[in-house]
Amino acid sequence: MDQFFFGEPGRRLYGCFHAAPPEREHDAVAVLVPSIGQEAIRGHRSLRLLAERLAKSGLSCMRFDLFGSGHSEGEDRECDFDTSIASIGSAVVEARERAASERVALVGMRLGGSLAVLYGAEVQATEWQVLWAPAVDGAAYLRDLASDHERLTRRRARTRPLPGPTELLGFSFSAALVGAIRDMDLTRIATAPGRHMLLTNSLQGAAIDPLGERLMRLDVEIEERPAPRHTVWKQRGLNVTVDHEFVEFVGGWLAAATA
Amino acid sequence: MNEETVAWAGGDLVGIVTYPAAAASISPTAFVLLGAGLLHSVGPNRLYVQIARRLAAHGAAVLRFDARGVGDSAASQRKADIAYDRRTEVEGATALLAARFGIKRFAFIGICSGATIAFRTALEEQRTVGVALANMDVGGFDARLDQFIAARHTTRYYSKVALFQPASWRRLLSGRSNYLKIVRSIVAGPLRLSSPAAADAPWVSQLVADLDALARRQVALLIVTGEIDPSADYVDMLRNATSTSRLAGIANLHLVRGGDHTFTLKAHQAELLTLLESWAARIMAQART
Numbered sequence: 001m002d003q004f005f006f007g008e009p010g011r012r013l014y015g016c017f018h019a020a021p022p023e024r025e026h027d028a029v030a031v032l033v034p035s036i037g038q039e040a041i042r043g044h045r046s047l048r049l050l051a052e053r054l055a056k057s058g059l060s061c062m063r064f065d066l067f068g069s070g071h072s073e074g075e076d077r078e079c080d081f082d083t084s085i086a087s088i089g090s091a092v093v094e095a096r097e098r099a100a101s102e103r104v105a106l107v108g109m110r111l112g113g114s115l116a117v118l119y120g121a122e123v124q125a126t127e128w129q130v131l132w133a134p135a136v137d138g139a140a141y142l143r144d145l146a147s148d149h150e151r152l153t154r155r156r157a158r159t160r161p162l163p164g165p166t167e168l169l170g171f172s173f174s175a176a177l178v179g180a181i182r183d184m185d186l187t188r189i190a191t192a193p194g195r196h197m198l199l200t201n202s203l204q205g206a207a208i209d210p211l212g213e214r215l216m217r218l219d220v221e222i223e224e225r226p227a228p229r230h231t232v233w234k235q236r237g238l239n240v241t242v243d244h245e246f247v248e249f250v251g252g253w254l255a256a257a258t259a
Numbered sequence: 260m261n262e263e264t265v266a267w268a269g270g271d272l273v274g275i276v277t278y279p280a281a282a283a284s285i286s287p288t289a290f291v292l293l294g295a296g297l298l299h300s301v302g303p304n305r306l307y308v309q310i311a312r313r314l315a316a317h318g319a320a321v322l323r324f325d326a327r328g329v330g331d332s333a334a335s336q337r338k339a340d341i342a343y344d345r346r347t348e349v350e351g352a353t354a355l356l357a358a359r360f361g362i363k364r365f366a367f368i369g370i371c372s373g374a375t376i377a378f379r380t381a382l383e384e385q386r387t388v389g390v391a392l393a394n395m396d397v398g399g400f401d402a403r404l405d406q407f408i409a410a411r412h413t414t415r416y417y418s419k420v421a422l423f424q425p426a427s428w429r430r431l432l433s434g435r436s437n438y439l440k441i442v443r444s445i446v447a448g449p450l451r452l453s454s455p456a457a458a459d460a461p462w463v464s465q466l467v468a469d470l471d472a473l474a475r476r477q478v479a480l481l482i483v484t485g486e487i488d489p490s491a492d493y494v495d496m497l498r499n500a501t502s503t504s505r506l507a508g509i510a511n512l513h514l515v516r517g518g519d520h521t522f523t524l525k526a527h528q529a530e531l532l533t534l535l536e537s538w539a540a541r542i543m544a545q546a547r548t
Contacts, residue, residue, distance in 0.1 A: 003264045003273050003331060012262075014275075016331055044299050048331065070301050071275055071308060073262075153523055154426055170304030170523045237520065238296020238303065238371055 007090045011083075014071035015064040015091065017098050018051045024058035028127070028258040029099035031091050032063045035110035036079055037145075037171035039233040040069050043109045045240045046232050046247055050107065053251035059105070059258050062095040066115075077165045077172040081118070081180040088119045092126075103127050105254055106194070110233055111135050117186050120193025128257055129194035130250055133228060136211045138184030145169065152236065186211050192218040198253055199224045200246075225249070260315050265322070265359075267351040271333035274300060274324025274352070277311040278360070284318050286543045288388060289362040291352050292323040293373035293380070295521075299330025303370060303521035306528060310368065313532055314539050320360050322352055349380050364388045366479070366542055368535065371520065372396045381478055382469055389479040389542040391535055394490045394520050397466070411492045417441060463500045470509045479545075480510040481538045483531060485518025511538065 002019070005012040020026065032047045034040045051061040065072040066087045068079030092104055105128035108116035113134030120126050135141035145168045152169065165172040173181075187210040197220050199212055215222050230243040260280055266273045279285055292307045294300060300323040301308050311321040325332035327344045335344050349367075356362040366389030369377035374395035381390040421427040430436045473480055484491040491514060498506055506512065513534055518527045 001273075001331065003266070005262065005264065014264075038304070041298060041301060041303075041305070044301075044330065045297075070305070071262075076305065153519075154424060167525050170521065170525075170528070172525060238298055240297040 006094045007087075010073065011067055012073045013064050013067060013087055013090055015062055015094060016048075016051070017095070018055035018061045018063075019098075020055045020058045020060045025060065025099075026058045026255075026258045027101050028059060028103040028105060029095045029101050030054050030059050030061040030105040030107055030254060030258075031088070031095045032061065033088055033091075033106055033108040033112035033116045034063075034065065034070070035112045035233060036066060036069050036084070036177075037076070037173070038169035039110045040065070040112075042233040042235045042240065043112075044070075046242045047107075047109060049242055049244070050247045050251055053247060054254060057251065057255035059255055060095075060099040060101075062091060062098065064091045064094075066112075075172075077174045080174055080176040081115070082176075084115050085119050085123060088115060089123060092124075103258070105130065105258060107250065107254070108132065108134060111141070111181070114138075114141075114184060114186060117189060117193045118184075121189040121191045125192055126194045128196045128198075128254065130198045130254060131200060132246075132250065133200055133231070133233075134186070134211075135181070135184070136186045138181040141184075142178065142181050148234070187214045189214065189218070192220045194220060196221045196257060197223070198250070200227060223253075260312060265324075265355060267355050268347070271327065272324060272348055272351060273331045274322055275311070276320060276322045276356070276359070277315040278320040279315055279318050285320055285360055286318045286546060287362065288364040288366055288543050288546045289320040289322065289353075289356045289360060290314055290366045290368060290539065291349065291356070291377075292321065293349070293367060293369035293376040294324070294326045294329055295370040295373040297329055300325045304523060304528060306370065306522065306531070309528070309532060310535055313536055317536065317540060318543060319539060320356060320362065322356055324348070324352060345376050345379075346383075349376070349384070353384065353386070364542075364546055366390065366539065368393075370394055370522075378469070381473060385476075387473075387476075387478055388545070389481070389538065390473070391481040391483070391538055393483040393522075393531060394485055394488045395482070395493075397490065397493045408489055408492045408496065411495075412489050413440070415492070416487060463497065466497065467501050470506075474509040479538060479542050481513070481534065482510045483513045483515060483534055485515050485520060485522060485527065488518065488520045 002017045004015055006015055007013045032051060034047060035043055047063055051063050054061040067083040068074035068076050096102055104126040106116040106126050107130040109132040113131035116129055149168050165174045166178050199222055212222055212224055228243050228246040230241060232241045232243055235241050262275055262277045265276050295303050307323045311323050314321045326348055327335040353365055365386050367377035367380050368391040370393040374392035377390050378392055381387040484494050515527050515530050522528050522531050
């Protein structure tokens with residue numbers, strides 16, 4: 001595994017590249033798009049294990065942190081949809097160069113899945129996309145985060161919050177980010193984000209079906225799978241959980257799709 | 260400010276070093292952030308990234324890294340020998356900083372288990388000039404004492420937090436509370452608070468002796484606890500065992516009002532960052548005199 005910073009000075013992103021063995025290398029590269037805030041921290045281990053699984057099966061893989069998140073430059077309140085989609089673009093360029101392949105598979109967990117769809121629909125469609133419990137209805141996603149935040153922090157209610165951006169589960173969400181998430185409805189995308197897509201339940205009950213229907217109307221070849229059993233992004237404290245079964249399933253699906 | 264990825268132990272251990280843009284202004288004291296629980300080196304709520312960048316802005320080189328089996332580092336090669344792993348990991352980290360920046364003075368920072376590692380490291384590493392412990396994990400040495408602390412923690416939660424929460428009263432009045440637990444806490448809590456178990460626990464004596472040893476070496480010790488974190492109860496117990504004035508002479512103690520184990524609220528993160536900046540600034544100033 002190679003770890004490095006890439007991108008323009010002042011807006012550099014942190015990345016890790018997992019190269020497939022030369023004798024097994026597929027003509028494709030996977031780019032794993034994390035969520036933001038607390039979900040990014042909780043999902044880190046799963047995405048790392050997925051990257052290792054993919055590389056071992058022949059698909060080189062790049063993980064990275066969005067601008068304003070993880071080890072990348074920028075503060076959390078500087079993260080918004082524009083910077084995030086630009087981050088995906090930078091990561092795709094970097095991954096293509098390192099893998100010497102133009103064919104890209106985006107894998108997005110939670111809001112990372114939503115951003116992958118928006119990148120594909122608004123910037124450049126990718127050949128494959130895997131959406132791991134994406135947020136389809138942004139307003140509902142925000143309500144879920146706010147509810148978790150209230151449950152976690154109601155014991156600290158005597159502490160006055162700092163003025164400024166919205167706080168959610170330890171992170172500042174700028175007004176621009178909150179607004180963009182609230183306005184997001186993936187069932188209204190106008191262009192196909194990818195050619196072949198694997199969808200999993202968004203945790204919003206039936207919301208996955210309208211997204212699947214929309215994608216099929218855009219002539220995307222989709223496969224749907226029930227929700228992952230473990231909501232690893234909801235883990236709290238200093239523990240980390242991984243849904244090994246789901247990692248194995250996604251790894252197998254992508255390895256077969258890109259072979 | 261610069262940030263670089265670094266690796267050692269044959270590439271098995273990876274981290275990021277943050278340091279001032281002007282090489283000539285790098286402090287001779289470097290700071291090492293020890294991982295919190297199983298989270299990778301961004302730290303809880305990305306705190307380690309914030310700490311590293313803040314201290315680098317004041318002139319320090321700061322290294323955050325992933326322990327074996329965590330984050331982006333490789334798995335351990337030695338089964339169930341965590342103590343060996345942690346020791347060699349930190350040795351590698353300090354060697355890297357010494358080689359890269361000529362560092363001869365080190366300060367260690369940690370949250371939860373990271374604080375425990377920082378504390379143990381400071382005792383062994385003679386080049387330590389400072390150690391900052393946030394919500395140090397001190398349980399697991401004495402089951403009876405852990406039960407005592409857990410009961411104290413529960414009593415404190417009910418008396419300082421739940422009593423003032425409308426949601427708690429709604430649960431109480433609607434039949435959704437654990438009434439037995441509440442009664443036990445209210446009735447038995449004060450009795451437990453006066454238990455002699457704490458002061459007599461051998462490991463408390465050892466802990467005080469260790470703190471004294473650091474103080475004799477003039478290691479700048481900062482202990483930060485969140486008010487609703489169990490470590491606050493352990494610090495109270497230490498005060499009872501040693502006396503508040505003696506403990507204050509050994510360490511700079513700070514309680515973050517309403518603070519939880521990972522300093523979830525941004526106001527608490529800001530408080531922790533300010534404390535660390537002041538502590539670090541004093542340490543770096545000492546290096547220049």
